[in-house]
Each structure stands twice: as C-alpha cells, then as structure tokens.
Amino acid sequence: MKTLFPEIRPYRTELLSVGEGHELYIECSGTETGIPVLVLHGGPGAGASEQMRRFFDPERYHIILFDQRGAGRSIPHASTEFNTVQHTIADMERIRNHLGITRWVLFGGSFGATLALLYAEQYPQQVCGLLLRGVFLSRQQDLNWLYKEGAGRYFPDEWHHFIKEVEGKTGEDLIEAYYQRLDGKNELARISAAKAWARWEVEISTLRPSQTSADYFLATHTAIALAKISSHYFRNHSFIEENQILENAGKLNGIPGYIIHGRYDMICPPDQAFALSEQWQDGELLLVREGGHSAFDEAMIDALVGSTCRMAKRLGSPESEA
Template sequence: MKALFPEIRPYMTTMLPVLDGHQLYVECSGTQSGIPVLVIHGGPGAGCSDKMRRFFDPERYNIIVFDQRGAGRSTPHASIEHNTPSHILDDIEVLRKHLGISRWVLFGGSFGATLALLYAQQFSKHVCGLILRGVFLGRQQDLDWLYKNGAGRFFPEEWQLFLEPLQSNDKANVIDQYYQILQGDNDLARVAAAKAWARWEAANSSFRPNQSSKDYFTATHVALALSCISSHYFKNKCFLDENQILDNIAKIADIPGHIVHGRYDMVCPPEQAYILSEHWPLAKLNIVREGGHSAFDNAMLDALICVTNDFAKQLGAPETEA
C-alpha cells in the first residue's frame, strides 16, 4: 500500500490577481523542470490542503496548487460574486500563461474533476492528460442524490442533523433554504448553517469515520467558503446544461485519462465514473473496492499514487531511485 510522498515546501507562493477583484493563492512545489500538473480542488469552495502536493513524486513533477475564487487563502473569502465555472476556467488560463506552461496534466477530484473535464473540453490543446477522482458530472440527479433522496438513506442520523438549521417544514428545496441562510444577515445562523453543511459533506466523504476530515471541513473558515460557494453553484445547477460534460466528450477523445473512483463513494456514486468511461475510450477506470469519496482513504490514496507514477513514466519522466 503506497503512502503520500514526504512533506515538501513550495519553491514559490504568490497571490495572483485575476478579473473582478479576486486574488488566487498559488503555490508551486517539486521540480520546476518536471511534468506540470495542476491540482484542482473540489467543493465547490473546499480549498486546498498541504497534503495535496504529496500525491506526486517531487523529482518528476512540477506541482501547481491553487485555491479557486473565494476558497482557501484566495480573496475575497467565501465570495460568490463573479464565481462560476466559466470564471474559474478563465482563471486557470491566466495561471497557465502566468507560469509559462504550454501543456499540463490536470488532477481533479469531485467538483475539481468537473472543472478538469470542462477545462479540457474548452482548452484541449493545453492538456496532456487527466487524472480524475470521485467524478461529479453536475447533473440534476447527481445533486438530488446528496441533497434530496439518496445519501440520507445511508446516513439518516447525519441527514437529520443537516436539516436542523432549516426553519421550513418543506425539505424538498434544501439547497435553496441553505442559500438564503448563508447569504443572510444573521451571522450566528450563517456560521451554524455553514458548519452543518460542512459536517454533512464530511460524513459522506470517507470510507471509514474520519474525525480529522470532519475537523478540517467544519473549521469556520473552511465551512463558510465551502457552504456559501457550494450552495451558490448547486442552486444554479452548477451553471451547466444538463448532461453538458457527456454531450461534449468528443472534444477530449484524444486525451488520455485515469478515473479513480471509490466503490462506496456516498458523495458521487460510481455510476458517474462508469458512464464517463463508457463515453471516453482513452480513459482507464479503476473502481476501488475499499474506497469512498476522499482521496485520503488508504485504498484511494494508493490507487492515485500508482496513477501519478504511471503517468510520469508515460510522459517521459523516469522513476527516481530511492
């Protein structure tokens, strides 16, 4: 079973100005002349952790991590203004040009996988490969699974806790009700709702109960960004046409990809990964038997590091001696 690569420090960090008054936290680690890989976090609004740079051999990869608009260390914090997938794709292009990169690998999980697919479909000439984990296609049925009539049947006690901040007896429109609280003026209610939203996300993420994951997600700074930005996206159906990603899959037909998905992913059921692989012949699908949604489940972590090592070989970076 493979483990994360050892802790490393970035060789560069910066705040990158983009349009509409947003600034993005960006860091680069590993080897500057290595294979460029862009880490695209999920949520929306979850932000990056230091562990995310450790999925890659630092002697073979140039590891680029950034916090999307409103997330993590980017500013303004938790902002939903000018915050859509189109804005984020434009930001990624600004970042690519800023770093002088011609082509890169995209490493995206959950909503980060959504963004990686959207970027590759729009800017295919700049993508040499995709590594996707916990695929989220952004369809109505995918939202309904987590926020209406799916995951709550597996975690009924957590679902009741998730519903507690809502004042209405109408549970059919949970996302809209959360959005109203999170964009309201009552700061105490906003924080309570943010933590409940984040707790629900954490409860569904790991194959086994994981207190450190729950602590990370429910910390006020992370919870506010995650809940405000996610509810904004989900209220607007992720700003995507229904089935948009699958309808445009021909645009990435020539791009190689690896899809790693947990068999017991309760955030994004594996049907999404399977149907994506059926539409995308160059993608290799690995449904991990003891995996959940989290990249840090032991079996998921092992599978992802195997993929990053294999991709490095495919792209001409030989394995370094221990």
C-alpha cells in the same frame, strides 16, 4: 500499498489578480522542470490542502496548487460575486499563461474533477493528461442524490441533522434555504448553517471516520466558504447545461487519463465514473473496492499515487519508487 510522498514546502507562493476584485492564492512545489500538474480542489469552495502536494513525486512533477475564487487563502473570502465555472476555467488559463506552461496534467477530485473535465473539453490542446477522482457530472440526478433522495437513505441520522437546519426542506428548496441563510446578515445563523453543510459532507465522504478531515472542513473559515460557494453553484446548476460533460466527452479523445473512483463513494456514486469511461475512450477506469469519496482513504491513496506514477512514466518522466 503505496503511501503519500513526504511533506514538501512550496518554492513559490503568490496572490494573482484575475479581475473583478478577486485575487487567487497560487503555489508551486516539486521540480520546476518536471511535468506540470494543476491540482483542482473540490467543494466548490473547499480550498486546497497542503496534503494535496503529496500525491506526486516531487522529482518528477511541477506541482501547482491554487485556491479557487472565494476559497482558502484567495480573497475576498467566500465571495460568490463573479464566481462561476466559466470564471474558474478562465482563471486556470490565466494561471497557465502566467507560469509560462504550454501543456499540463489536471488532477481533480469531486467538483475538481468537474472543473478538470470542463476545462479539458474547452481547451483539449492545453491538456496532456487527466487524473480524476470521485467524478461529479453535476447533473440534476447527481444533485438529487446528495440533497434530495439517495445518500440520506444510507446515513439517516446525518441526513436528519442536515435537513433539520432548514426545517426539513430537501432538494432545490434545501439548497436555496441554505444559500439564503449563508448570505444573510445573522452571523450565528450563517456559521450554524455552514457547519451543518460541512458536517454532512464530512460524515459521508470517508469510508472510515476521519478526525483530520473533520478538523479541516469544520473549521469556520473553510466551512463558510465551502457551504456558501457550493450552495451558490448548485442553486445555479453549476452554471452548465444538463449532461454537458458527457455530451462533450468526445473532445477528450486523445487525452490519456485515469478515473479513480471509490466503490463506496456516497457523495458521487460510481455510476458517474462508469458513464464517463463509456464516453471517453482514453480514460482508464479503476473502481477502488475499499474506497469512499475521500482522496485520503488508504486504498484511494494507493490508487491515486499509483496513477500519478503511471502518468509520469507515460509522459516520459523517469520512473521512481512511490
């Protein structure tokens, strides 16, 4: 079973101004002459973990991480102003041009997979490969599963805790109620709502309980950005048309890729990955039998590291052991 590559440090970090008052944290690690790969965190608003560098052989990849608007180390923190899918896709293009990259691989999980797909459909000529985990198509039915009816049937105790924060509201009412609290002036109410939102995601994301995951997502700085930006996006239906990704999936043809999805993913049920694979002829689907939503379940690490090594070989990088 493959494990994560050893920990590495970035050789370059910076804040890149992208307009409208936003500055994005960007870092580069690995080999500058290697295969460029842009790592897209989920949430939206979760921020990029340094552990994300470790899915890639640093001798074969030029690894680029960034915190999307309002997330992680980007500023202003937790801002929803000028923060949409369209802004993020434009930011990705700015980063590509800023770093002098012609074409790159996109690696994204959950909402990061959403962004990777939307960018690749808009700029297919800039993408030489896609590595997707926990596909989220951001349709109404996908939001309903997570915030109305679906996941709560498998985690009734955690669902009770989640909706109790907003007096039992569900669906669009739940998302709106959380957004209003997170956008309010009562700091204690904002922190409480942020922690409740983050706890719901943490508790249903891993196949087995993970204290490391809980510590990361329940930290106040991360939880506030995750909850506020996620609720902002979802109350606006992620700023895309219903079923937009699948309807435009034909634009992905010619781009090689791997779809890695946990069989027991309770945030993004695997029918989303299957539906994508049916429309994207160059996307190879792997349903991981012992995987959940988290990239850091052991079986998911094995599958993801394997996919990055296969992609490197496919794109012409010399093979090395993972």
